[in-house]
Amino acid sequence: MDLLIDGLKKAIDMILSGDQEVFAITWLTLKVCLISILISTLIGLPLGIFLGLTRFKGRRLLLMFINIGLGLPPVVAGLWITMLLWRSGPLGGLTLLYSPTAIVMAQILVSLPIVTSLTCTAFQQISEKMLLQIKALGATKVQTLWLLIKQLKIAILAAIMAGFGRVIAEVGAAMMVGGNIQGDTRILTTTIVMEVSKGNFDIALALSFILLSVALLITAALTFLQQRKRIS
Amino acid sequence: MLKNRYLAFLFAMMLLVLAACGNAGTKDSAEKVKKEEPKAAPTEMILATTTSTQDSGLLDVIIPMFEKENNVKVKTIAVGTGQALEMGTKGEADALLVHAPAAEKAVVDAGDGINYKRVMYNDFILVGPKENPAGVSGDDIMAAFKKLADSKATFVSRGDDSGTHKKELGIWEMDNIKPAGEWYVSTGQGMGQTLQVAAEKKGYVLTDRATWLAQEKNLNTLQIVVEGGKDLMNIYHVMQVNPEKHDKINSKDAEKFVEFMVDPKTQDVIEQFGKKEYGQSLFKKYTE
Amino acid sequence: MSPLLELKKLTYQAQRKMILDIPEFQIETGEFLGIMGPNGAGKSTLLKVLAFLDQQTSGEVLYRGQAIPNGNAPLELRRKFSIALQQSLLLDGTVFDNIAIGLTLRKVPKSIIKEKVEQWMELFAVSHLAKKNALYLSGGEAQRVNLARAMIVEPEILFLDEPFSALDFPTKIRLMEDFKGIIEEAQTTTVFVSHDLMEIHFLTTKLAIIVNGEIKQVGPTPRVLEHPNSSTVSFLNEWKKFYPVAR
Ligand SMILES: Nc1ncnc2c1ncn2[C@@H]1O[C@H](COP(=O)(O)OP(=O)(O)O)[C@@H](O)[C@H]1O
Numbered sequence A: 001m002d003l004l005i006d007g008l009k010k011a012i013d014m015i016l017s018g019d020q021e022v023f024a025i026t027w028l029t030l031k032v033c034l035i036s037i038l039i040s041t042l043i044g045l046p047l048g049i050f051l052g053l054t055r056f057k058g059r060r061l062l063l064m065f066i067n068i069g070l071g072l073p074p075v076v077a078g079l080w081i082t083m084l085l086w087r088s089g090p091l092g093g094l095t096l097l098y099s100p101t102a103i104v105m106a107q108i109l110v111s112l113p114i115v116t117s118l119t120c121t122a123f124q125q126i127s128e129k130m131l132l133q134i135k136a137l138g139a140t141k142v143q144t145l146w147l148l149i150k151q152l153k154i155a156i157l158a159a160i161m162a163g164f165g166r167v168i169a170e171v172g173a174a175m176m177v178g179g180n181i182q183g184d185t186r187i188l189t190t191t192i193v194m195e196v197s198k199g200n201f202d203i204a205l206a207l208s209f210i211l212l213s214v215a216l217l218i219t220a221a222l223t224f225l226q227q228r229k230r231i232s
Numbered sequence B: 001m002l003k004n005r006y007l008a009f010l011f012a013m014m015l016l017v018l019a020a021c022g023n024a025g026t027k028d029s030a031e032k033v034k035k036e037e038p039k040a041a042p043t044e045m046i047l048a049t050t051t052s053t054q055d056s057g058l059l060d061v062i063i064p065m066f067e068k069e070n071n072v073k074v075k076t077i078a079v080g081t082g083q084a085l086e087m088g089t090k091g092e093a094d095a096l097l098v099h100a101p102a103a104e105k106a107v108v109d110a111g112d113g114i115n116y117k118r119v120m121y122n123d124f125i126l127v128g129p130k131e132n133p134a135g136v137s138g139d140d141i142m143a144a145f146k147k148l149a150d151s152k153a154t155f156v157s158r159g160d161d162s163g164t165h166k167k168e169l170g171i172w173e174m175d176n177i178k179p180a181g182e183w184y185v186s187t188g189q190g191m192g193q194t195l196q197v198a199a200e201k202k203g204y205v206l207t208d209r210a211t212w213l214a215q216e217k218n219l220n221t222l223q224i225v226v227e228g229g230k231d232l233m234n235i236y237h238v239m240q241v242n243p244e245k246h247d248k249i250n251s252k253d254a255e256k257f258v259e260f261m262v263d264p265k266t267q268d269v270i271e272q273f274g275k276k277e278y279g280q281s282l283f284k285k286y287t288e
Numbered sequence C: 001m002s003p004l005l006e007l008k009k010l011t012y013q014a015q016r017k018m019i020l021d022i023p024e025f026q027i028e029t030g031e032f033l034g035i036m037g038p039n040g041a042g043k044s045t046l047l048k049v050l051a052f053l054d055q056q057t058s059g060e061v062l063y064r065g066q067a068i069p070n071g072n073a074p075l076e077l078r079r080k081f082s083i084a085l086q087q088s089l090l091l092d093g094t095v096f097d098n099i100a101i102g103l104t105l106r107k108v109p110k111s112i113i114k115e116k117v118e119q120w121m122e123l124f125a126v127s128h129l130a131k132k133n134a135l136y137l138s139g140g141e142a143q144r145v146n147l148a149r150a151m152i153v154e155p156e157i158l159f160l161d162e163p164f165s166a167l168d169f170p171t172k173i174r175l176m177e178d179f180k181g182i183i184e185e186a187q188t189t190t191v192f193v194s195h196d197l198m199e200i201h202f203l204t205t206k207l208a209i210i211v212n213g214e215i216k217q218v219g220p221t222p223r224v225l226e227h228p229n230s231s232t233v234s235f236l237n238e239w240k241k242f243y244p245v246a247r
């Protein structure tokens, strides 16, 4: 109990005193997570819409793989990315291992299936008749898509939030592909793991409070966007 | 027809992402060049080392010194000694800072590691529950391990192929004991976590002194029971990975790093490290 | 002069089953055409083909004498038509925005949209619902919004697919009366699909009876109802038992 209060005090201390390193780590965490979820959204949203609205050969198989991806353990994603980026691996020439870019890659790998699958589920539930009605209202293809996206805003933002939750909570892959390098790839979750192993529970707790605050802030913003202007 | 339009849309989105990535990339590197204007962009070197050096905080002090002096960006990957050596063998690291002399010798003999130099030492200690149920003490670690096995007192092992784990296995081997059974707990985790497990389970555990000193404050059920014997030396070596065996090895900076670690100036910094906080050095200079 | 819409040698098949087979059929400007037939006769399919929302298997659809490429009607042509279905299929948003949607999609200036929406809300007696979410309306209210949404773009042809059939009787009567007045005022060419003789009798001026994908009889509504031919007599007589059409 004392430790909890100490941690909370320390967290407030760290924030108020403008601790450079904590600030840098939090900023990197935010940057990496937001870029990952942005790219996952930019790919997963169109892909999910496409899979939800069309029927073609191999669609089910593709969906099955994406749904398997929902349960992809982050350390497995981390391992794959590591092997891909090894100096001796196929992408070794890019020297991306142990860089923030590598973390972004791993986080895209774990969040893309979530965004895609949840988006697809939402769009699959649009009835044939609704599509017909929208077309009959004089909508072009692009206008139809835009209307549907607006209609399914809640579901789409839920998909993005679920993806973001996965990304910000993730530690195994970030540790493996990032290496937890000071001033470079150290993010909140990996720092927490390290501080726990150093026995600095107070710092770890303080960082966990900061992590929670960040997650809360982002999710609150997305929820606000999601629930805005819902008229009755 | 409908499908084609969506495909086109998807394709456009992909292009957008790629464009964004490309932009970000060029902007990033442009920024870097700008920041380091007077100097050239720093080269990158990967240092594979053990969790114990990182957890003690020593690296946070000496790595920035090296980076500044040589305009290098060091990527420190803290893993178990086994994994660190493996990274060297695979050519995934440029320099190694490790503490398992027997295993290191194999790597050097195979020609995977070159420019192999002794850097520093601290010592291992056996810590155990304050009640000391096995009644071990003194400085003879082999006798102590035998007693532990005989009394089947709980023993917590790292079990992670780290330098400390290798050391522990070496002692069991010298005693001709194969530790197994309910009393022998293997955590597969770092030193810090393993100490915490030992504190919870009231077990004995072999640890390096640096980690013990850093964590003692959280471990009030444990105390030092055996220390000081010659068999308990924990010796650290540095080496560079053989650039002839792999592409992409940064041997220039690795060589500089080896020189840096044995440089008298660095050695003084190592010896001073921790004195203020713990009243004693965590590592002692020990060049050849 | 060529008719507004015309079908020539049209067939529509789905899974090798013939669903529509119409050698020829015309829709003239200004008429209120009823299309009546039993469930599964092909009424909705015919409506979709006429409104260029579906592709026929063979044959042609002509607009003012001009053949329109199958499945590839230009947007401007599609935008001359409006459709309202049995389910109102309103979007998540205000009643105002729902009625405005056709104009919004056509990029009509905001000030004109506001004026027109207010005018059509007034006509369909839904002005008091303007700020309500369209998803929370009663069946009758929703169908009024649906019809207003279809009519606001002042279509050349208004297509209706059983818009009243899910409403309870008093609601249906009230809406149909309002609707009849509005249509007569606007003089919109209307194609009205229904299986309900009462609705057909009350609203339409011309009637086509469709059974098994074939148009069995076409003519002014009173004449068709009074003088069914050999292929429509059994279907119409069934209905007349419950709804005697007086003369
Ligand atoms: N895409 C389709 N695939 C198979 N059968 C269809 C399809 N569309 C319509 N049908 C069949 O065509 C017939 C006519 O349907 P519809 O036009 O909806 O009839 P109505 O509106 O007169 O009740 C029905 O038997 C229906 O099952």
Ligand SMILES: [Mg+2]
Residues within 6 Å of the ligand: C043, C044, C045, C161
């Ligand atoms: Mg129908």
